[in-house]
Amino acid sequence: MAVRLSSTFVFRKLHQLTGILPLGIFLLEHFYTNSKAMTVVNGTPGLEFNKAVADLQSIPYIIFIEIGGIFIPLIYHAVYGLFITWEMRPNNVSYPYPRNWFYTIQRVTGIILFFFITFHVLNFRFGLIPGLNDKSVADHSDMAYDIVSGEFANWTIFAVYLVGITATVWHLANGLWLFAVDWGIVIGERAQRFAGYACIAVGLLLLVVGINAQVAFIHKGGLLGLIGLA
Numbered sequence: 001m002a003v004r005l006s007s008t009f010v011f012r013k014l015h016q017l018t019g020i021l022p023l024g025i026f027l028l029e030h031f032y033t034n035s036k037a038m039t040v041v042n043g044t045p046g047l048e049f050n051k052a053v054a055d056l057q058s059i060p061y062i063i064f065i066e067i068g069g070i071f072i073p074l075i076y077h078a079v080y081g082l083f084i085t086w087e088m089r090p091n092n093v094s095y096p097y098p099r100n101w102f103y104t105i106q107r108v109t110g111i112i113l114f115f116f117i118t119f120h121v122l123n124f125r126f127g128l129i130p131g132l133n134d135k136s137v138a139d140h141s142d143m144a145y146d147i148v149s150g151e152f153a154n155w156t157i158f159a160v161y162l163v164g165i166t167a168t169v170w171h172l173a174n175g176l177w178l179f180a181v182d183w184g185i186v187i188g189e190r191a192q193r194f195a196g197y198a199c200i201a202v203g204l205l206l207l208v209v210g211i212n213a214q215v216a217f218i219h220k221g222g223l224l225g226l227i228g229l230a
């Protein structure tokens with residue numbers, strides 16, 4: 001017997017899948033590359049980060065990988081996510097349980113991400129934000145660390161990235177849980193509760209890694225350097 005799937009169901013599943021694959025995986029790679037900003041060679045930070053940017057840009061067909069693997073899934077997930085948000089029925093005021101709050105925060109962080117990622121891509125990938133450095137980090141790998149650290153010296157920009165990284169990590173960690181439950185990977189109340197704790201742990205770890213890399217652009221060695229341990 002042929003099974004007919006409604007288009008809303010397919011669009012929804014595709015939205016959930018793009019959040020994990022490729023976007024979630026890309027975020028891990030992105031934090032890994034950014035973490036190279038922590039490495040200091042002969043007293044100079046940034047050389048390893050610049051090399052990592054150059055290595056990424058030297059991947060054959062990189063522009064097609066970026067378009068197909070990042071930009072298209074990101075635009076799909078963002079636009080469909082905004083559509084879901086527009087249709088939303090928040091109920092965290094009448095039912096103040098964590099899950100009701102998480103439902104609303106998932107949508108609020110989605111909106112923050114929409115503006116943050118647009119700004120971030122135009123800024124560092126393309127150098128197109130008026131008043132900020134007009135050099136693309138990707139196209140000037142020899143200056144990559146200096147471009148980012150120059151911008152982070154401005155506390156407003158630093159704060160924008162702090163909010164953006166926190167919102168992204170929250171959205172991904174809660175998204176992992178939503179995905180695991182909706183796709184039937186985690187079934188039963190007890191298992192879902194443990195999966196919740198695991199997602200909180202993953203989220204906290206990612207938050208420390210993300211912020212540590214961010215701090216490494218304004219302070220040698222990142223957070224450890226800041227407290228005198230590196």
Ligand code: HEM
Nearest residue numbers: 016019020023024027078081082110113114172175178179
């Ligand atoms: C760019 C703007 C973005 C918007 C507007 C947005 C919006 C949303 C919304 C509204 C949901 C909830 C869907 C639901 O409850 O059914 C969601 C889920 C999710 N998002 Fe995003 N998102 C964005 C970016 C991202 C990024 C960059 C990532 C990865 C780092 C991501 C990963 C996820 C994951 C894993 C889920 C859970 C999928 C599921 O419900 O099973 N999103 N997004």
